[in-house]
Amino acid sequence: MNTEVPRLSVVVPVFNEQDVLPLFVERIRPVLDELGLTYEVVAVDDGSRDATPVVLGLLRRRWPQLRVVRLRRNSGHQSALAAGLRRARGQYLVSIDVDLQDPPEVIGDMLRLAQREGLDVVHGVRADRSSDSVFKRWTASLYYRLIQRMAGAAIPRHAGDFRLLSRTAVDALVALPEHLPVYRLLVPWLGLPSGEITYTRAPRAAGRSKYPVAKMIRLALDSIVGFSAAPLRVATWLGLIGIGICAVLAGAGVTAHLSGTTVPGWTSLLVALLFLGALQLLCLGLLGEYVARIFTSLQGRPAYVVAFDSATDAEPAEDALCRL
Template sequence: MDICVPRLSVVVPVFNEEDVLPLFAQRMRPVLDGLGVSYEVLTVDDGSRDATPAVLQRIRREWPQLRVVRLRRNSGHQNALTAGLHRARGQYVASIDVDLQDPPEVIAEMLELAESANLDVVHGVRADRSTDSAFKRGTAGLYYRLIRRVVGADVPHNAGDFRLLSRTAVDALTELPEHQPVYRLLVPWLGLPSGEVTYTRERRAAGSSKYPLGKMIRLALDSVTGFSAAPLRVATWLGCAGIALCVAIGAAALGAYLWGTVVPGWTSMFVALMFVGALQLLCLGLLGEYVARIFTTMQGRPRYVVAYDSAATGRPLVETGTGSTPWKL
C-alpha cells in the first residue's frame, strides 16, 4: 500500500494540553503499532498558548507517524476537528480527544467492526460515565434528551466525538457547507451504515478540562439552531400564549369596570407588562440566533486558518469549509 495513503488516520484536536500530551503518546502509540496497519496521528493544535507546540515537535521526533497541524488562532473544538478531517489521508479516520477520557484501545474494536460489518460509521458510546461529576452527567443527559427530542432519535445517546469514519463518510462531511458544525449530529444525519462500540469513560489523565460550562451551552445552542426550527415555533407559541393571557387580563379588567369594582391595579399591570416584555425579548433572541447564522454564512470567512502542517510540502492552505478549493496564502 502507498505510504502516503495510510489505512488509518487518527485526528486529535489539541488546545493548551502540554501536561497530557506525553501521557497520550505513551498510551496511543502501542495501541496503533499493535494494529498492524499503516497509520498517521494528526494532531490539530488549535492556537495553543502554552508549551503544546514545543511538546508536539519533541514527540514527533521520536514518533514518525505523528503529524502536526497548527492553526493560526483558536477556532474552537469543532472547527479544529474539521481541519483534521479535511487533511486526514487515511481510508478510515478516527477522532479522539487528547485527555484520554476516551480509551485509545477502543479504536481497534471500532476498526475491526467497521471492516467486518462493512460500516461507514462506528460511534463510541459511553456506557459508564461514573468518573464524570454529577453536574456533568446531569447536563449531558439533559442535552441528549433535548437533542433526540428536537432533532430525532437517530442521534446515539451518550455518543460524543469519539468515532471512526470511512473515507466515504469523511468525504461526505467535508462537502457539507456547515459553518458551525456539530459532528455528533451531522454524522447520524448522513444516514450511512453505522454501528456502536461501548466503553467506560475514564478520568482525565492530566490538566484541566478545556470545555467549560459556557462552551457546553454554546454547543447545545448550535445543536438546536443548526438542526431544527423548533425554537422559532416555540417563540410563536409563547407569543400566542402571551396574547391569550393579555386577552384574559383585559376581559377581567373590563368586567371589573362594568361591575364598578375597580381597584388600584399597579401590581397586576406591572406583572403583565414584564411578562409581555420578556416574551418579546425571548422571541427576538431566538430570531437573532438564526439571523446570526445566516450572517456568518454570508460572510464566507474560513472556519480556520492553517499556519503549519508537518506533512505539507508547499505553502499552507486555508480551507473555506464550504467544499470549494482551498485558498493559497
Template sequence: MNAEIVGPGLSVVVPVFNEQDVLPLFAARLRPVLDALDVSYEVLTVDDGSRDATPAVLERMRREWPQLRVVRLRRNAGHQNALTAGLHRARGRYVVSIDVDLQDPPEVIADMLALARAENLDVVHGVRTDRSTDSMFKRWSAGLYYRLIRRVVGAAVPHNAGDFRLLSRTAVDALTELPEQLPVYRLLVPWLGLPSGEVSYAREVRAAGRSKYPLGKMIRLALDSITGFSAAPLRVATWLGLAGVALCVLMGGGVLAAYAWGTVVPGWTSMFVALVFLGALQLLGLGLLGEYVARIYTSVQGRPAYVVTFDSAVARRPAEVRL
C-alpha cells in the same frame, strides 16, 4: 505508488489546545494500540492555537514518533473547527477522531476498526455507558443535552456519543463536501444516514490538565446544535407569543368584568406584571431569532473557519485558508 496519494490505512485526528501535560501520557497509551494494529497509520494532531508549551512538546514527540503529524492553526478556532481541519487533511481509509484528555480510552480504537471491517460500516460511534467519573453536574447536563437533541433533531442521534468515532473514507468525503460554517459533528454524522454501529466503553477521568469545555462552551454547543438542525425554537417563540396574546385577552376580559361589577381596585401591580411578562416574551423571541440571524450572518461573511499555518507532512507549502 506515492504514499502521499494513497495514504495510510488509518488516520487518528486529535484536536489539541493547551495540553502540554497530558500529551506524553496520551502518546504512551495510543502508540502501542496503533502499533499493534495490522494497518499503516498516521496520528494527525491539530494544535488549535495553543499558548503553552504544547507546540514544543509536539515537535519533540514528532522526532521520536515517525507516524505523528502536526498541523498548527494560526489562532484558536474552537474544538469543532479544529476537528474540521483534521478531517479535511486526514488521508487514511478510516479516520478516528478522539480527544487528547484520555477520557475516551484509545484501546477502543481497535474494537471500532474491527467492527467497521467485519460489518462493512461507514460510521462507528463510541458510546459512553458509564460516566461515573464525571461530576454530578456534568452527567446531568449531558443527559439533558442528549434528551433535548433527540427530541428536537431526531432519535437517530446516539445517546451519550460525543466526538469519539470512526469514519470511513466515504463518510469523511461526505462531511468535507458539506458547507457547514458551525459544524456539530455529533449531529452531522448521524444526519448522513450511512451504515453505522456502536462500541460502548466506560468514560475515564481526565489524565491531566483542565477541561476545555466549561459551562459557557457547553451552552454554546447546545445552541449551535439546536439552531443548526432545527427551527423548533422559532416555533416555540411563536407559540409563546400566541399564549401571551391569549393571556392578555383573558386579562382584558377580567378587567371589563371587574369594571362592570364595580370592583375595580386602583393599583399598578397587575399592569406591571403584564408588561414584564409580555416584555420577556418579546425579548425571548428576539433572542431566538437572533441566533438564526447570526448563523446566516456568519455564512454570508464567508470568513475562513480556520487558518492552517503549518503541516509537518507538507511543511514547505504556504499557509492554507479553509473557507
C-alpha cells in the same frame, strides 16, 4: 513529503495540553503499532498558548507517524476537528480527544467491527459516566434528550466525538456546506450504516478540562440552532400563549370595570408588562441567533485558518529549536 495513503488516520484536536500529550502518545502509539497497518496521527493544535507546540515538535521527532496541523488562532473544538477531517488521508478515520478519557485501546475494536459488518460509522458510546460530576451527567442527559426531541435525529445517547468513519463518511461530511458543524449531530444525520462500541469513560489523565460550562452552553446552542428550526416555532407558540393570557386579562379587566369593582393597582399591570417584555426579548433573541448565523454565512469567512501542516509545509522556526 510522504505520499503514501495510510490505512488509518487518527484526528486529535489539541488546545493547551502540554501536560497530557506525552501520556497520550505513550498510550496510543503501542495500540496503533499493534494493529499492523499503516497509519497517521493528525494532531490539530487549536492555537495553543502554552508549550503544546514545542511538545508536539519534540514528539514528532520520535514518532514519524505523528503529523502536526497548527491553526493560527483558537477556533474551537469542532472547527479543529473539521480541519483534521479535511486534511486526514486515511481510508478510515478515528477522532479522539487527547485527555485519555476515551480509551485508545477501543480503536482496534471499532476498526474490526466496521470491516466485519461493512459499516461506515462506529460510535463510541459511554457505558459509564461515573468519572463525571453529577452536574456534568445531568446536563449531558438533558442535552441528548433535548436534541433528540428537537432535531428528530437518531442520535446515540452518550456518544461524543469519539468515533470511527469510513472514507465515504468523511467525504460526505467534508462536502456539507456547514459553517459551524456539530459532528455528533451531522454524522447520524447522514444515515450511513453505523454501529456502536461501548466503553467506560475514565477520569482526565492530566491538566484541566477545556470544556467549561460556558463552552458546554455554546455547544448546546450551536446544536439546537444549527440543526433545527424548532426554537423559532417555540417563539411562535410563546407569542400565541402570551396573546391568550393577555386576552384573558383584558376580559377580566372589562368585566371588573362593567361591574364597578375596579380597584387601582400597579401589581397586576407591572406583572403583565414584565411578562410581555420578557417574552418579546426571548423571541427577539431566538430570532437574532438565526440572523447572526445567516450574517456569518454570508461573510464567507473560514471557521479556521491553517498556519502549518508538517505533512506539506516547511518546518517552522519554533520546531527547529526543538533540535537544539
